[in-house]
Amino acid sequence: MKVLVPVKRVIDYNVKVRVKADQSGVDLANVKMSMNPFDEIAVEEAVRLKEAGTATEVVAISVGPEQSQETLRTALAMGADRAIHVVHDGELEPLMVAKMLAKIVSEETPDLVVLGKQAIDDDANQTGQLLAGLLGWGQGTFISKLKIDGSAISVTREVDGGLEKVGLKLPAILTVDLRLNEPRYASLPNIMKARKKEIAKKTPADLGVDTTPRLKTLKVAEPPKRQGGKKVGSVAELVDKLHNEAGVI
Amino acid sequence: MAILVYADHNNQELSAATLNAVTAAGQMGGDVTILVVGDGCDAVAEAASRVQGVVKVLVAKDASLKDQLAENVAPLIAKLAPGYSHVVAPATTTGKNIMPRAAALLDTQQVSDITAVESADTFIRPIYAGKAMATVQSTDAIKLITVRTTTFAPAEAEGGSAAIEAVEGTGDAGLSTFEGAALSENERPELTTARVVISGGRGMQSGDNFKMLEEVADILGAAVGASRAAVDAGYVPNDYQVGQTGKVVAPELYIAVGISGAIQHLAGMKDSKVIACINKDEEAPIFQIADFGLVADLFAAVPELKSELEKQGIQAR
Numbered sequence: 103m104k105v106l107v108p109v110k111r112v113i114d115y116n117v118k119v120r121v122k123a124d125q126s127g128v129d130l131a132n133v134k135m136s137m138n139p140f141d142e143i144a145v146e147e148a149v150r151l152k153e154a155g156t157a158t159e160v161v162a163i164s165v166g167p168e169q170s171q172e173t174l175r176t177a178l179a180m181g182a183d184r185a186i187h188v189v190h191d192g193e194l195e196p197l198m199v200a201k202m203l204a205k206i207v208s209e210e211t212p213d214l215v216v217l218g219k220q221a222i223d224d225d226a227n228q229t230g231q232l233l234a235g236l237l238g239w240g241q242g243t244f245i246s247k248l249k250i251d252g253s254a255i256s257v258t259r260e261v262d263g264g265l266e267k268v269g270l271k272l273p274a275i276l277t278v279d280l281r282l283n284e285p286r287y288a289s290l291p292n293i294m295k296a297r298k299k300e301i302a303k304k305t306p307a308d309l310g311v312d313t314t315p316r317l318k319t320l321k322v323a324e325p326p327k328r329q330g331g332k333k334v335g336s337v338a339e340l341v342d343k344l345h346n347e348a349g350v351i
Numbered sequence: 352m353a354i355l356v357y358a359d360h361n362n363q364e365l366s367a368a369t370l371n372a373v374t375a376a377g378q379m380g381g382d383v384t385i386l387v388v389g390d391g392c393d394a395v396a397e398a399a400s401r402v403q404g405v406v407k408v409l410v411a412k413d414a415s416l417k418d419q420l421a422e423n424v425a426p427l428i429a430k431l432a433p434g435y436s437h438v439v440a441p442a443t444t445t446g447k448n449i450m451p452r453a454a455a456l457l458d459t460q461q462v463s464d465i466t467a468v469e470s471a472d473t474f475i476r477p478i479y480a481g482k483a484m485a486t487v488q489s490t491d492a493i494k495l496i497t498v499r500t501t502t503f504a505p506a507e508a509e510g511g512s513a514a515i516e517a518v519e520g521t522g523d524a525g526l527s528t529f530e531g532a533a534l535s536e537n538e539r540p541e542l543t544t545a546r547v548v549i550s551g552g553r554g555m556q557s558g559d560n561f562k563m564l565e566e567v568a569d570i571l572g573a574a575v576g577a578s579r580a581a582v583d584a585g586y587v588p589n590d591y592q593v594g595q596t597g598k599v600v601a602p603e604l605y606i607a608v609g610i611s612g613a614i615q616h617l618a619g620m621k622d623s624k625v626i627a628c629i630n631k632d633e634e635a636p637i638f639q640i641a642d643f644g645l646v647a648d649l650f651a652a653v654p655e656l657k658s659e660l661e662k663q664g665i666q667a668r
Contacts, residue, residue, distance in 0.1 A: 115595060115615055119482040128483055196451070197460040222595060224478050226463045228451035231421065235455025240422055240526035243448045246589075256530060260590060261444040262541055264534035268420070270527050280597065281589040316460035320473065321486040328621060330640040333633075337655040340627060341663060343643050348625045350604040351547065351571055351665050 103156060103250075103272075104212040105148040107182065108163045108203055109141040110194075111173040112223040125321045128223075137173045140218025142180075142285040143278045147248065148216050149181035150283065156250055157214075159183050163206060165199050167191050171301060178296035179288030185301040188308075193315045196224075198306070200232035205309040207237060212273065214255075219244050219277040230277035240270040246281035352381030352471065355409075355431060357440035357449070358399055362389045362417065365398040367544065368441035370505035373402055375498040376439045377506070378468035382406040385513075386431065388424050388520070390417035396515050403507035413520040418529035419445055425452035426521040432457055432493050436471070442497040443543075454495045461495040462487060466502040480595035480618035500544070501601035501622065539565075542593070545574035546668065547604045548620070550593055553580035554609020554630065554649055561587055563653045564608060570660045572667025576600065578607075578616045594619035609649045612637030629653065 113119060113128070114136040120129045137145075151157035162177035164170040165188040174185040188202050207215060220227035234241035242248075246265070247258035259266045260279045288296070306313045334340045344351045354376040359366040369385070376383045384407040385399040396410040409431070415423045432438050432453070440446035442464045454461040466484070467475040473488045474496065542548060549564050549571070561575065568575050576598070577591040593600055595615040605623035610616060612628075612635055620626070621640055628641040629652045638644040645652060 113479070118614060119479045121483050128479065195460050197454065197458075200455065222480065225480060226461075227447050228454070228461055228463060231448065231451035232455040234421075235425060235452035238524075238526075240524075241448070241452065242527075243421075244444060259444075261532075261534075262543055264532065266532045267530035268527055269530050271525075274526075280592070316490050317462065318488040318490065319485055320488055322478070323484050323486070325477070325481055325484050325621075328626070328640045328642075330626065330642055331638060331644070332642060333638070333644045333646065335645075337645065337647070337652050337659050340629075340643055340645050341656065341659045341665070344604065344625070344627060345663065345665060348604070348642065350625045351660075351668075 103214060104159045104161065104210065105151060105157045106161050106163060106207065106210060106212040106215045107141070107144050107148045107177065108215070108217050108229070109145060109173055109177050110138045110221045111135050111164065111166050111170045112138045112221055115139055115222055121322055121324050125323055127319065127322050135169065137176050138218050138221045140220060140278060143280065143282050144216040144218050145177045145180050145182060146283045146285040147278060151250070152181065161186065161210060161212070163188070163203065165190055165194060165202055174301055175296050176288065178299045179293045180286060184299055186304060187301050188304045188306060190306050190313060192313055195315050195317060196226045196228035196232055197316065198311055198313055200229050200236055201311045202306060202309045203233050204236040205311065214272065214274060214276065216276045216278060219279055230275050234275035240274045242268055242270050242274060243277045244279045245276055246279050248276065248282070352436040353434065354379055354381045354383050354437045354439060355435040356383055356385045357428065357438065357446060358385050358387045358395065359441050359443045359445050360387065360389065360392065360395040362392045363394060365395050366443070367505060368443050368500040370402065370508060371500035371503040372439050372441040372498045373404060373506040374503040375465065375468055376437065377404050379437050379471050381436055384409060386411070388416050388419060388427060390414055398508070400513040400515050401509050401511050403510040405511050405513045408513050408515045409518045410515055411518045411520045415523035416520050419449065420527050420529060421449045421452045422524040422526040423520070424449050425456055426524065428453035429456035430521060431518065435493065437494045437496060439496045439498060441500050446497050450495055450497055457493060457495065459491045459493055459495050460489070461497065462489055463497050464499045465496055466499050480599065480615070481622060482618055539568055540572065540574045542574045542576050542591070542598050543600055545602050547571045547573035548576050548593070548600055548602045549573045549606040549608065550576035550578065550610060551581055551586070551608050552578040552610030553584055555581055555586055558586040567653060567657050567660065570657065570666065578610045578613070580613070607637050607641070608653060610637055611635045612640070
């Protein structure tokens with residue numbers, strides 16, 4: 103079974119995000135970038151499938167600027183076999199990325215595509231579902247458990263009220279949630295080995311995908327600041343304030 | 352213009368999230384139609400027809416639609432969408448699962464999780480877990496939108512009298528099967544829709560100590576959450592996690608207990624209407640955003656909070 107894992111390069115989740123003064127976007131200059139945390143979980147799951155003998159090959163894909171190569175090297179160091187880099191400097195929208203992935207799927211013919219449920223930069227939570235829709239494949243989204251039995255797979259999905267189990271036919275799309283696994287740290291020898299692994303380069307044009315954004319970002323602003331900082335002296339005062347002043351209990 | 356709102360429901364009850372989505376749809380300017388997709392869901396369709404501001408209810412009933420599998424529902428949305436300027440769904444896990452699949456079928460770039468409607472084609476949505484707010488304009492002919500329910504007031508559930516019309520589903524796509532649900536057994540409300548949330552952090556020191564929070568939660572009708580630190584320490588399962596990579600909540604009252612206030616936790620709760628915190632370290636960043644901060648040892652303060660609530664006869668609303 104071949105598994106594709108798309109990964110995205112995003113601002114590291116520990117970095118404080120700063121909005122540019124001209125409100126054109128978020129400042130990415132000299133900011134630490136990392137693999138989207140949900141995508142790390144997707145890579146980990148794919149690598150575990152290979153270690154268990156279920157998957158035969160794991161291919162990481164990233165759409166993004168030249169530096170997305172670093173993100174792919176991380177995936178390779180975690181255990182992916184090879185990588186495909188679609189070099190694109192402009193804005194990334196989920197639909198355009200899903201179209202590129204759909205084209206790559208048609209070339210690579212994997213049995214499974216495993217993605218993070220969302221990227222922590224645009225928080226769109228769309229790419230996996232879009233890809234499933236474009237391909238006409240089944241989708242198991244926000245999964246916290248995966249069971250593969252021949253050509254049938256069963257996933258446990260995290261839904262608002264708890265958990266849900268869905269059976270899917272292969273080929274299928276999976277998007278992963280936090281509880282699925284704990285991603286490994288790449289060891290130094292594996293980081294060294296990853297340097298020798300192949301990263302194939304493509305462009306959106308190679309894939310025949312139009313990169314004109316459908317959404318115009320008119321403004322990116324700071325969220326309204328909270329007026330916090332008030333202190334209370336006792337539990338009794340806290341209850342009084344919440345009950346009588348704020349009226350929330 | 353006409354706007355189609357996808358109803359979130361469990362075949363028995365229309366969820367509150369749908370009412371928030373109806374309000375958002377109304378702000379886009381146009382007649383609002385609610386689409387109810389399920390099986391044995393007549394009560395839901397009737398409830399939808401009573402929502403104020405709704406002109407029509409479309410109901411698609413079929414065994415293949417009972418569990419609202421995206422593979423079976425998305426083609427129906429795509430079939431109906433050309434009659435509307437917007438298709439709107441609440442950003443619940445159901446809406447998030449189905450809508451992008453419909454967007455793929457319609458070749459539309461969905462706008463996710465909007466928090467405000469600027470005009471019929473322009474919306475505000477949080478990015479970076481709410482650390483920035485983007486104003487985006489959609490150029491697609493049909494706009495597909497999911498709505499962050501906490502930022503729109505619910506539409507009145509009673510008073511309307513919309514006509515109910517049956518529509519045909521598109522059948523079973525044969526790609527997926529529903530195998531069952533294990534919905535949370537506890538009586539407490541769900542984290543993302545609760546009116547009050549009480550969360551614990553690393554300061555709780557153990558999973559057992561979360562019982563203290565549960566006792567307070569039961570008095571207030573609150574959901575119990577946790578910081579990533581508490582989840583990573585193994586005190587509670589991951590589905591308790593509030594934060595950038597966990598759940599984003601915006602209840603009327605958020606009580607943070609033993610939580611220092613790391614950026615990625617604040618990202619998940621800072622839109623709460625009122626924030627209270629209990630922490631013994633008065634330098635903790637959580638105090639900077641809390642409306643009411645109490646510097647105290649939580650192991651004394653939380654039991655005292657419980658007895659104070661009981662003494663004052665404060666109950667869940």
